Amino acid sequence: MSQDALVKRQFGHRARLALSPAGVLKTDDQAHAARTMWNLLHAWWQMMPKEKRTLANADAAIRQAREDIGFLAVLPAQAAQAVLKMYFQAWKNCWDGRAGAPNFKGRFRTVMSVDIPQGRDLNIVRVHRRWGMANIPKVGRVRFRWTKGLPVGKHANADNRITGARLIKDALGWHIAFRVQTLQGKPEPHQGPDIGIDVGVSVPIALSNGERYEHGEWLTGKEKDKLLHLEQRAAQRKQYRKPGEPAGRRLHHTYGQIRLNRSISGEAWGRTVTMLAYKTARHGGTLVEVPAAGTSRRCSACGHTTPGSRESQAVFVCKNPDCGWSGNADYNAARNVLHLYRMGRALIPAAGRAVVRRAKRVKPAAAR
Template identity: 40%
Template sequence: MQKVKQARAQVARLELSAAQAAVLEGQAHTARALWNLLHAYVTFRQGRLATLKQCDDAIRTARREIDWMRQLPAQAAQAVLKTYRQAWANFFNPDHPAGRPTFKARLRSRPAVDVPQARDLQIKRINRRWGAVNLPKAGRVRFRWTRDLPGVTQGGPAGRITGARLVKDAFGWQIVFRTEITKAVPIAGTHPGPPVGIDRGITVALALSDQTTREHGPWLSGGEREHLRRLEKKSARQRATHTHGQPTSHRLARTYDQMARLRATAKRRAVDWQHQTTTELAATFSMIVVEDLKIINMVRSAKGTIERPGRNVRQKAGLNRAITGQAWGRTVTLLEYKTRDRGGQVAKVSPAGTSQTCHRCGHRDPAARDGTRFSCTDLACGWIGHADTNAAINIRNAAGTAVSGRGDHGATRSAKRQPPRAA
């Protein structure tokens, strides 16, 4: 065991009065406007980008001369500048997938306000279910107590709170505590469990090389899906009478809010399933091998251009929605830190040929896969089984260790036609 410091986030629901909610709304809109002003100041200059000192001086001048800029606390304004500078650093980093920073639209940005100073929070537990926290310019606010916070309650986890972030979603405002926890974790490579390969899919959410699967049902019930469909049709009718450039009507805004709550419910259920499933996998297996998928490229639109229109656009759009709904990237992110905390590791391998290659003989043929059924076309082999299980075994083999699969008799070959090895 070794003691390490881990940065973690804990989310809690805030109980706000109407006046406090209005204060946070104003701060969030000011933070978004400050981001846009910074972006204009940095990008519309002649020559090089503005330096950190120039941006800081511009913010201080704006807070003195513009009244509504003072709605946002000074520390929160500095946090906006820090986040904006980090966005540019990510963009210039060739190993980071972030794109170029852009302006934030009012209706497409999530309202958020930073509280970078932990000492300003003054957190206290009121009773078993509720705690209280100080928010700048909003006063004392109650929040739902679901987990012990480090450094706040006796007997809680060792560590401290380093700051917080206030975020608004479809259900209201939440506070995200930034914590630094000191925890004893196993040394990497000491996990006693076996290795496993995982194939991420749509029909089968997760197929494992040990011939098991991890699946889930629809995130919304039948009634909820029908309600969402009716709301989407209703919003289309309301948009038909809306004049472009005019403010959105209260009825259309209310419809959008109802749709957002249903979609947020589906996302919460998806994240809950992912957390439970990845926790179980991280506790069971020592090495988890997954494909290094370029998901951004996989969900690109097939619409094309006017000169060269795309083909099967509606089908590709449906496939993109299905891939996005599975949130494959989030699954791997959760697995990475959970396996690391338990002494295991996550390995990524190339996805080339994993679904078209027979794991038993190494023969590769695109025609061998038909939906969820894989039939090896090599007459000397003829293995038949679940296509996702076959892909998961190939994924596991690509990491360097053979795994016995369904119908196997103690020997396998990797997708690269390596010689047989004992299982």
């Protein structure tokens, strides 16, 4: 195969770590130090005048902080540099309109993670059919579950290699997510039909051809109970508000807690779009995002937006006297998404809830 037919691709592979109790404590300390480093950087950014907010000054600040604050020394120097780069990248994303402004990271609402920016520091070897070994800076040699072939040893070269990793803690413990770069054959453009996709709550993924896909729960049982309790509290406090009267401080606080809980499922929507983007690219397709405003209220049959057509979360009935079309609300939104794509209403850079893909269909459950 010629070099013109090859393309470099990057993907991640997540594996479970088998840490000892002492290793868990060391990794936890590194994650807390990384979060503290981020918060110190944000505080430094807010105090500094604009002309002094440079990468060089920030680097000098974190080096001084590692000398003055003892527990920050548990974080490897390269991991501290990775925090610095991610913080500046977060501001760049904000300035480009791709994300909101960075903020302080809370202890209990932030995912614990530590970055290992250099793949050569891992020294990965396969010791068993089911287990591999990796070197974690300031933790030592750690076993991880070998569930997929990795470019290590004689299989690694400049085009196929592990470029770094990140340690992530979830409800099941610590995992390691490898960043893998490979040289693969460039896929042929897929000639499949255009498909509109609507991402929602009651129906996670609805397609314009009538198909739908489910996935696992986004909120735990306790999170669902808390969200229901907050919504009931908001409804109760709203009853005592007179028409036209602004919401009180307590009601605003309750609304803020509800948005925080819903942001958990919002992150899952973002991951779904990311998975679809790289899956379609691997099969020669493309993923395009279109404006989500109005896609759930517009009738996909007649094109009119009539008040009251969205009767419930799952049913859409067009109130236009000349139409009267009825059907699943998510299916209707997916058809509107496809219409916007065909009208050339793509968003650049990609943003929004509604998406369109032109590729072989891939079930989200297979996106791992």
